[in-house]
Amino acid sequence: MVESFSYMVYFDILKKDINSRARNGILHTAHGNVETPVFLPIGTRGSVKTVTNQELKFWGAQMILANTYHLWQRPGDALIYKAGGLHGFMNWQGPIFTDSGGFQVYSLAKTRKVMEAGVLFQFDMDGRQEILSPEKSIQIQANLGSDTCLILDDFPGYPFEHSRSQASIELTGRWAERAIKEHLRIKEFGEPINPGQKLWGIVQGASFEDLRAASAKQMTALGFEGFAIGGVAVGEPHEDMMRAVEFSQAELPESAPKHLLGVGTPYDIIQAVARGIDSFDCVIPTREARHGRLYISAKDEEGREGYTTLDIRLEKFKEDFTPLDNTCDCYACLTHNKAYIRHLFAVDEPLGIRLATMHNLRFYLNFMKKIRTAIEYDFFGKMLSEYKQVE
């Protein structure tokens, strides 16, 4: 877009790890700074399920992710625009990242049709059909006023096939050009709610080196202000995901901020940080919390720090009056014990999933803080080599 554009304008790299591509940075947005590497809790429909903005902020959430497709369907971007954009509507003062609806092209594959013009969706709420085009996605995101928005993209599920993935990067590339034009048109002639909104490109190409490289080069050439790596965490092995990250990031500007879409487990995250990823979003901590799965710190036989999970619904916790995680400083751990939280799940008390959600989010947010600290004080290499899921 702008030839002289410098990522330094809004992304500062403060520190680089000596032994890996991990780095600490600050992303400057119209709604404040974000320390990276960062994890974005997901608030698909304008709410991080069961939790308040005040709580999120208190626990250390810096930026949240919302969804174009779902907010478009209900309550509609026109209404959100009137409310002062998503920031005003949900009264979240911090930065917001919006997904383009591209993920729904994948997750709602049964009820949509991909065409060159865009994607024809049949809304699950009322059955009406609408086309989400690359331009439409940008218009909606402009009305939402997110700080970082994404191009509409297309990607296949797993297992990967070269020809299908090639078609996806080509289509995504054509859509990317249309998205940029629309983004610039709105900035120049429209009345965007957030003039500081940045549009990021998305690299696709599954785990194929040539496709990831081609896609990354194309996105870079198009001059995006940041890059997301997509099409991962669709069922492929962890190693394939890391290959996708490596192949993509190898052809992206080092100084640009990079987001890994939809990832992941703590292990996926730390491995991706080591490969140069600056931000993440994932439903794991929130969704799994509602399903009773809690992430807690744990050490292996050798005393190395990692994490494990537990299912709080199990009968074995019926009389366990100890905290979920005695190294955790979340409200749930400081105030309640396993037996009580298990009871709340057993009788379907909403407080159960709320406590579980706050714990998992706090766990993830603390985990990212540990990563930032490790990079800052030069022990990221040690942390990286030791941190994994222990049974």
Add this chain to the structure above:
RNA sequence: GGGUAGGUAGCGAAGCGGUCAAACGCAGGUGACUGUAAAUCACCCGGCUCUAUGCCUUCAGAGGUUCGAAUCCUCUCCUGCCCA
């Protein structure tokens, strides 16, 4: 003492002559969940094993009828309710 309704897998509860190891719910268990159609979903839940259109032991107990019984008959035990 008389009458009446019942006794089914851990619990509740269907079934009322074959297609019944027995619906369904709960409890219990296992597994999923990665840019949220997910406070959800799948599977297991008498025993054995080659996990199967397989075998064994079950529907209070005993004994019958029948080719065949959780289902019908007789007696016994137990429980709720009503009458004395």
